[in-house]
Amino acid sequence: MTDPTLPQRRRFLVPLGLLASVVLLPLALSACTDNVPVSSAASARGPITVSSSDDGCDVSSSETASGNLTFSVKNDGGQVTEFYLLAEDGLRIVGEVENIGPGISRNLVVTAPAGKYITACKPGMVGDGIRGAFTVTDSGQSLDVDTDLAKLSTTATAQYTSYVKDQTEQLLASTKDFAEAFRTGNTPTARDLYATTRMHWERIEPVAESFGDLDPKLDLREADLEPGEDWTGWHRAEKDLFPPADYTPMTAPERARIADQLVTDTADLYTRTRTVEITTDKLGNGAKELLDEVATGKVTGEEEAWSHTDLWDFQANVDGARIAFENLKPILEQRNPELAAELENRFTVLQTKLTTYATGDGFTYYDQLTAAQIQELAALVDSLAEPLSGLTAAVVL
Amino acid sequence: MTNVTRRGLLSLAGAGGVGAAAGFVGHGAFSTTGAAAVTPSDTVAFYGDKQAGITTPAQDRLHIAAFDVLTEDRDELIGLLKDWTAAAAAMTQGLDAGTTGAVNGPYDAPPEDTGEAQGLSASNLTVTFGFGSTLFEKDGAARFGLAGRRPAALIDLPHFPGDDLQEQRSDGDLVIQACSDDPQVAVHAIRNLARIGFGKVRVRWSQLGFGRTSSTSRSQQTPRNLFGFKDGTSNVRAEDSTLLDQHVWVPTGGPAAEEWMAGGSYLVARRIRMHIETWDRTSLREQEAVVGRTKAEGAPMSGGTEFTEPDFAATGRANAPLIASDSHVRLAHPDQNKGVQMLRRGYNFTDGSDGLGHLDAGLFFIAFVTDARSHYVPMQRAMARHDTMSVDYLVHTGSGLYAVPPGIQEGGYVGESLFVS
Numbered sequence: 001m002t003d004p005t006l007p008q009r010r011r012f013l014v015p016l017g018l019l020a021s022v023v024l025l026p027l028a029l030s031a032c033t034d035n036v037p038v039s040s041a042a043s044a045r046g047p048i049t050v051s052s053s054d055d056g057c058d059v060s061s062s063e064t065a066s067g068n069l070t071f072s073v074k075n076d077g078g079q080v081t082e083f084y085l086l087a088e089d090g091l092r093i094v095g096e097v098e099n100i101g102p103g104i105s106r107n108l109v110v111t112a113p114a115g116k117y118i119t120a121c122k123p124g125m126v127g128d129g130i131r132g133a134f135t136v137t138d139s140g141q142s143l144d145v146d147t148d149l150a151k152l153s154t155t156a157t158a159q160y161t162s163y164v165k166d167q168t169e170q171l172l173a174s175t176k177d178f179a180e181a182f183r184t185g186n187t188p189t190a191r192d193l194y195a196t197t198r199m200h201w202e203r204i205e206p207v208a209e210s211f212g213d214l215d216p217k218l219d220l221r222e223a224d225l226e227p228g229e230d231w232t233g234w235h236r237a238e239k240d241l242f243p244p245a246d247y248t249p250m251t252a253p254e255r256a257r258i259a260d261q262l263v264t265d266t267a268d269l270y271t272r273t274r275t276v277e278i279t280t281d282k283l284g285n286g287a288k289e290l291l292d293e294v295a296t297g298k299v300t301g302e303e304e305a306w307s308h309t310d311l312w313d314f315q316a317n318v319d320g321a322r323i324a325f326e327n328l329k330p331i332l333e334q335r336n337p338e339l340a341a342e343l344e345n346r347f348t349v350l351q352t353k354l355t356t357y358a359t360g361d362g363f364t365y366y367d368q369l370t371a372a373q374i375q376e377l378a379a380l381v382d383s384l385a386e387p388l389s390g391l392t393a394a395v396v397l
Numbered sequence: 398m399t400n401v402t403r404r405g406l407l408s409l410a411g412a413g414g415v416g417a418a419a420g421f422v423g424h425g426a427f428s429t430t431g432a433a434a435v436t437p438s439d440t441v442a443f444y445g446d447k448q449a450g451i452t453t454p455a456q457d458r459l460h461i462a463a464f465d466v467l468t469e470d471r472d473e474l475i476g477l478l479k480d481w482t483a484a485a486a487a488m489t490q491g492l493d494a495g496t497t498g499a500v501n502g503p504y505d506a507p508p509e510d511t512g513e514a515q516g517l518s519a520s521n522l523t524v525t526f527g528f529g530s531t532l533f534e535k536d537g538a539a540r541f542g543l544a545g546r547r548p549a550a551l552i553d554l555p556h557f558p559g560d561d562l563q564e565q566r567s568d569g570d571l572v573i574q575a576c577s578d579d580p581q582v583a584v585h586a587i588r589n590l591a592r593i594g595f596g597k598v599r600v601r602w603s604q605l606g607f608g609r610t611s612s613t614s615r616s617q618q619t620p621r622n623l624f625g626f627k628d629g630t631s632n633v634r635a636e637d638s639t640l641l642d643q644h645v646w647v648p649t650g651g652p653a654a655e656e657w658m659a660g661g662s663y664l665v666a667r668r669i670r671m672h673i674e675t676w677d678r679t680s681l682r683e684q685e686a687v688v689g690r691t692k693a694e695g696a697p698m699s700g701g702t703e704f705t706e707p708d709f710a711a712t713g714r715a716n717a718p719l720i721a722s723d724s725h726v727r728l729a730h731p732d733q734n735k736g737v738q739m740l741r742r743g744y745n746f747t748d749g750s751d752g753l754g755h756l757d758a759g760l761f762f763i764a765f766v767t768d769a770r771s772h773y774v775p776m777q778r779a780m781a782r783h784d785t786m787s788v789d790y791l792v793h794t795g796s797g798l799y800a801v802p803p804g805i806q807e808g809g810y811v812g813e814s815l816f817v818s
Contacts, residue, residue, distance in 0.1 A: 075700065080713050099713030101700025104691060125714060224558045226778065285683070292675040292789070299753055302561075371752065378753040382674065389678030 047072040047107070050121065052081040052100070057121030057130035065139035071108040071119075075100045079124040085110055085134070086118040098125075114138040149331055153280045153395075156327040160283050161276060163323050164204050168273045171200035175266045179259035182237055185252065191241050195309035195362060198234060202316030203323075204273075205293055206286040211272055217265045221305065232261045235305075242306035280328070284392030287324035290317040291385035299378045301366045311363035314377075315354055321388065322347050328395045336394045339387060346384040353380055439578065440519040443489040445804040446660055448811075450523030451645070451740065451765050452635035454614040456576040459606030459744040459761065460583040461666065462591065463569025463797060464598040466532065471541040475816055477597045481526070481573075481590055482810040488582075491519035494589040511592065513585050520579035524586055526811040527664045527799030532570040546815060548655045550647075550663060550768040551800045557781040559792060566668050566795030569601040574664070574763065576742075580607065602795065604668065606744020606761045613742060619695060619703065622760050623671055623745050624790075626688050627695035630703055631730070633740040644738045644772060645765050647803075657814035660803030662765040665739075665773050668746075668795030671759040676790050687786045689726030697726060723785045729776065737772045739764040759791070769798055 047070040051058040054077035073083040080101055085094040085108065094117065095110035114136050120129035174197040181189035201208055201219070209215045216224070218233040225231055236258050240250045250258070278286075297303045298314040325332075325343055332340040353376065357364040369377075441449050466474060484494040493499050495509025502508055533547035534540060575586040584605070591600050610622045611629025615636050622628040633640045642648070649659040676684070685691055689698055689707065697707035699719045707726055711719045720727050731738050742765065747758040766772035780787045802812045 080700070080711065080719065082714070099698075099717075099719055101696075101698055101711065101713075101719050103701045103705070104696055104698070105693075223556075223561060225556075226558055226782070227555050285680070288678060292672075292678070295675055295755075296672050375753060378755075382754060385675070385678060389680075392680060 050074065050083055050119070051076045052083060052121035052123060052130075053077040054079060054123050055130070057083075057119065057132060059119050059132055059134065062133060063135040063137060065141075066112060066114045066136050067139050067141045069110050069112050069136070071095075071097075071110075072105060073097055073100060073108060073121075074105040075102050075123075077123045078102050082122040082125055082129070083108060084118075084120040084122070084129065085112070086120060086131075088116040088118065090118050090131070112136045149334065152330045152334075156331060156395075157278050157280060157283060159327045160324060161278050163327075164207050164273055164276055164278070167200045167204045168270050171197065172266050172270045174200060176263055178237075179263045182241070182262075183256050183259035185255070187241060190237070191307075194234075194238060194241060194307060195304075195312035198309075199312055199316035199319075201234070202293075202313045203320040205317065205320065206289045207273065207276065207278075208269060211269065214265055214269050214272075217261070218269070221303070223302075232258060233265070234262070237262065238304065238307050242308075244306060280331075281392050281396045283324050283328060284395050287321040287328075287391060288385070288389050290321040290324075291381060291388055293317050294381050295378070295385060299374065299381060301374075304366065308365040308367045309362070310366040311354070311357055315363065318347075318350060318354065322351075325388070325391065328391065331395045332391065336390075339390055339394055342387050343384070343391070346380075346387060350380045350384050353377065439521045440490055441521050441523050443486045443524070443805070444807045447646070447804040448525045448661075448801060449489070449804075450525030450574055450576055451662060451742070451801070452613055452641065453521070453523050453576070454617055454635070455609040455611055455742055456521050456523070456583075457578045457607075457609055458580040458583045459574070459576050459609075459763075460580075460587045460603065461572065461574045461606070461761070461763070462587045462603035463529070463601045464571045464573070464591075464594060465601045466540075466570045466598050468597050469540060471816075473597055474541055475810070477594055478526075478812055478816075479810040480593050482805060484589060484593055485524035485526075485586070485811075486805075488514075488586050488589065489519060489522045489524055491517075491522075494593070511585065511588055513588075514582050517579055517582055517585075520577040520582040522575065522577040522582050522586060524590070525574040525576075525664075525801060527572040527574070527801040528812065528815075529568055529570050529572065529797065529799050531568065543815070545654050546657070548647075548658050548800055549652075550770060551798065552770060552774075554665075554769070554796055554798050555774065555778075557777050557793065559781050559788065560796070561792050561794055562796050563794055566602050566604075568797050569799075571598065572664065572666070572797060572799045580605070604746060604761050604795075605748075606746050608745040610743040610745055610760055611741040613740060622743075623673055623747075623758055624676055624684070624688070624786075626684075626690060626692055627703065628743070628760075629741050630690070630695055631738075633738050640738060641740070644767055645740045647767055657812075658800055658802065662740075662767065662801045663769050664797075664799045664801050665762070665764045665766060665769055666795070666797040666799070667762040667793050669760045669762050670757065670792045670794050672755075672790045672792070673758055674755050686721050687724060687790075689720045689724030698724075721785075723783055725780075725784050725786045728780050728784045733779070734776045735771075737766075737776070739766050739772055765801065 048064060049060040050071050050073040052073060052075050071083065071085070075081045080099060082096060082098045082100065084096045086092060087094055094112060095108050097106045097108045100106050117134040117136060118131050119134045120131045122129035174193065178190055178193040178197045181193060208218070219235070220231065220233055221235050222231065222239065239247065240255065243249060294314055294317045298310045298317065301308070301310050303313055304310045325347065329340055441453050443449060468474060488494055493510035497509050499508050499510040499512035499515050530547060530551050530553060532540065533543045533551070573587060573590055575583040577583040577586070587603060609620050611632045612619055613632065613635055615634050619627040619630050633644055635641075645662050647658045647661045647663075649656070651659065681692060685698065690696060691698065695703040697705060697720060699708035699711035707720055707730060709718065709720055709727055709730070709732065713719050727733060742763045744761045744763070745758070746761045747756055749757055751757045764773065782788070802814060805811050805813070
């Protein structure tokens, strides 16, 4: 899978080789994400324990009442195992936990209405697994069941995939213009294009970073280098365009090399994103990661050390997170309408504040913000990021 | 004249009565471990072949400080090392610093000992000394007649990707690590040593650590770092004498000019800030994948229990490794680092907040190694670039490498082998 020699910053995307085996979204209802806090209803009943051994699948109860169910699965065998809750047809996956090493326990939390189900342990991860009948009786608790959720998921990921492709197209086109200006020594134009071009990158940063070899070529800061390492990409150009004191400007051939490499690597990114596939959980995590980027890199003014265009990146990261949220919102509104409303509100509050720093085509330079203004922005980012971290668990089916 | 026993009165009460007596005189509030801290023996020997505070079972608290030497006079430096040795020897035995201690000196003179440890036990205090490269040479010129004596292993650590080192938290001519089970005892030690040094040294940086993040003895449980994960599960322990000789102590038989370090070690200090707020927003799935161990038990993701050896070849669905290729446990493991190991002795810290509403918290990493060139630099280079935890959730804000001389014999002083030979 991932080449261990390559830097890898984020897990936004599963490597393409794995995509074929990523389990298809279930056709209906039910949360299937492991390790989620147990709801009060479920904890009142206590978890259903499952012991998965090499030749057995011992489920502590074959019947429970409808609602949030927690299966506490322990691998008591010697092989890696998986556990599934399947619909009555034995095909449709209601929930699953995978990659449970020997001796390890993991929780599966699902929302299940009354009906007949099948449990299955799959030691060795092969075959149909060791199956058993499982019944969910009607608890009287009303469940948010919407058979269109899977369709909404497909729509959400398709929309976001289009967004990624569109941003990459714009990034490539704009990068070519930037590179031309940079190469030919047209510094004013290059400076103008620097921040606006980078916004396309910053909007889809978790996707771009998931290509572990491209990210360091394109977006490494000087502090990220090892001694003697070749430095290419945006921030190499930034330093030459917004030079600090006692800086030796690049020669024309040096500029040409950086410009060419920037276009080549961005074209590579463009090509790779043509076939990108994004799942719902990656979409939710990506939104959270974009806010992490703001909280740790932009709010501190570290990202754009010379150009001080951090607010352009800040806006772009928020844009990307908001698009992901909006794509997922139809699902979230069914699963957790309170969270949807809260996030909507927090995005608006942050955006309203950010907009007060907009000037003409851009934003105030970061070194012109006061400490109090930065603190205020940081607090708004945290106010959004905290509830946003609940998005993935709420939308994963 | 002998040192003053700061617990003279209390010791009469016997071990069973000390906890109550300490509470009575009002020091109980300082001891976070309370009455439970009173154990039959909580004194660590100061003298020996090796300095204490390395293989000593990791105490709960840390106060470490680095100093720059102000004088250029060799004799004055040696005099300071002798004074420090005497004071450290006394304080580690639960005694006051100085001959008249906290309250037994002239009425018109400030007390020799600052006094805040009165009534407190030794709390397993250890004081460990180390020498930075700038003690040997600065700006290209040798100091203190130590030309040619700087060990080759006492390198200037290279810049690692992502480093955001602050000068006022890094390096220094001398370092003193004070560890104890009571924070006030560790602070007392550094405070009194700094005071003894006035005029000869100045404090360059200092750091408090409030909770150990590793075990250095099999008798200890594995503690947790501020990410909530067990830390130091596969640490080198005091009981692993062969591993210690191989990976921690400087062997004899090196270059003659470096023979003074035989039986010593190298202390790597890194102040590692954790982005704990973003970490806390990360799913348990991601946290466990990033670490490579389960959060509850500390078992490797390949299975088993905490002390099961990780199986890096184990794969799950779609043949993906169960212990991710960019996980911390994989990249830090000896298998990925030519078999090298470190004796880690780090501490959790929280230094207020950063002005942006985030805790300035993390792990003050301390490791003892036989040679940082083989036992720290290659691993850290790989971690800084490939370890998702390091790249996304950590930033190194302070750094230091110090030569820790061998142990001190009674009547001698720390670093004597460097200055007499």
